[in-house]
Amino acid sequence: MSEPFKGPFDGRPLAFAIAITAILLTAANLRGGIVVVGPLVEDIRASLGFNASQFSMLTTLPLICFGVVSSLVPMLARRLEPPQLVIIGLLLISGGALMRITSAFPLILAGTLLLGAAIALLNVLIPGLVKGYFPRHPGVMTGLYTVTLGMGAGLGVYLAVPLRDMFDNWRAPMMLWAILPPLCILPWLYLLRVHSRTYRPPQTAQVSLWRNGRAWAITGFMGLQSTSFYSVITWLPNMLIDSGLSDAHAGVAAALVNLAGIPASLVTPLLATRLRDQRALVLIIALLGVAGLTGLILAPSQAPLLWSCLIGVSGGAALSLALTLFALRTDSTTQAVALSAMAQSVGYLIAAAGPLLIGTLNDLSGSWFYAIALLIVLQCIQCLMGLMAGKAGTIGQA
Numbered sequence: 001m002s003e004p005f006k007g008p009f010d011g012r013p014l015a016f017a018i019a020i021t022a023i024l025l026t027a028a029n030l031r032g033g034i035v036v037v038g039p040l041v042e043d044i045r046a047s048l049g050f051n052a053s054q055f056s057m058l059t060t061l062p063l064i065c066f067g068v069v070s071s072l073v074p075m076l077a078r079r080l081e082p083p084q085l086v087i088i089g090l091l092l093i094s095g096g097a098l099m100r101i102t103s104a105f106p107l108i109l110a111g112t113l114l115l116g117a118a119i120a121l122l123n124v125l126i127p128g129l130v131k132g133y134f135p136r137h138p139g140v141m142t143g144l145y146t147v148t149l150g151m152g153a154g155l156g157v158y159l160a161v162p163l164r165d166m167f168d169n170w171r172a173p174m175m176l177w178a179i180l181p182p183l184c185i186l187p188w189l190y191l192l193r194v195h196s197r198t199y200r201p202p203q204t205a206q207v208s209l210w211r212n213g214r215a216w217a218i219t220g221f222m223g224l225q226s227t228s229f230y231s232v233i234t235w236l237p238n239m240l241i242d243s244g245l246s247d248a249h250a251g252v253a254a255a256l257v258n259l260a261g262i263p264a265s266l267v268t269p270l271l272a273t274r275l276r277d278q279r280a281l282v283l284i285i286a287l288l289g290v291a292g293l294t295g296l297i298l299a300p301s302q303a304p305l306l307w308s309c310l311i312g313v314s315g316g317a318a319l320s321l322a323l324t325l326f327a328l329r330t331d332s333t334t335q336a337v338a339l340s341a342m343a344q345s346v347g348y349l350i351a352a353a354g355p356l357l358i359g360t361l362n363d364l365s366g367s368w369f370y371a372i373a374l375l376i377v378l379q380c381i382q383c384l385m386g387l388m389a390g391k392a393g394t395i396g397q398a
Helices: 013-027 041-048 052-070 073-077 082-099 105-133 138-158 160-167 171-183 186-194 213-242 247-259 261-272 279-298 304-328 333-365 369-389
Strands: none
Touching (some): 013 186, 041 052, 041 213, 052 105, 052 333, 073 105, 082 171, 105 138, 105 333, 138 213, 138 261, 138 304, 213 247, 213 333, 213 369, 279 304, 279 369, 333 369
């Protein structure tokens, strides 16, 4: 059965505008609280006495939560209205961020888990709301949603060092991501009154995704692109600082990873939906990513902004392509949501090992060479997964 063409806010311009605002403000909060620790790595480790492996847990634990909690979201959505769940998620993000600025390691870990669980809830819920609220414009809204994710992450990295210097405290930029989420609740309070029950919890998909090779290829592509993103965003500032750059310069370069990916995040879904076969896009994404990572090995301090831009464009395009494949490779909304849940739960569990493994390799070798080389290998495997996922057809076809 085809999706309804009429949206719940058609003919209600105020509600339509507020719904867009609510979705995008929420998306802006889904990365900053995690990636902000990247430029602050030396301050946090010096202040709290963390080694690289311990520090990696600040970005690894949220990814584990992404994988575990994602599968629970449909059950929660059957018990509460989506706007209520979004409000709860934003409040939990704020609470988790507050706990992460304390000095007690157990409390920091608890806050990290809370932050990860809240973001996982919204990661799964928001794409469903995009489809339910904007059935006429799912591609445009998916592009805007992905772009806003990148902008939130980019600002989180870019503002970290200036806010630290302004307040002479590494906790100041982390506090920002505890303050913003409650402010973003305001449009959702309006949507609680006007919410239309067009969103339906997904039913069981007709195709057994767990036995489907193409579904696993999409899951692998999703997981490996997330592995690369969170590994790079966590350790790139430290890589560049160790190569001789100042922390401010390294923070700018790291921010470019997110900011350079914004145009790619917007353009890639538009190109992908016009192509029956997306394998050419997969190859371009891989070439850009490998080129940027190779530059980090050969000449990290000579052209750090270029390497960051190449990695950022590759990562932004990969994420938006992964999200677009959920729709292009399925035959119904039920199937698309089921595939999204599978890809996010398994994919983020794969990604969770990335920052920890990269930090551990650096601890053991005293060099970033082996860590970056591993990222290049993973980029190649991601390309192979993408070539399988990008072939024309759906998961229901042989």
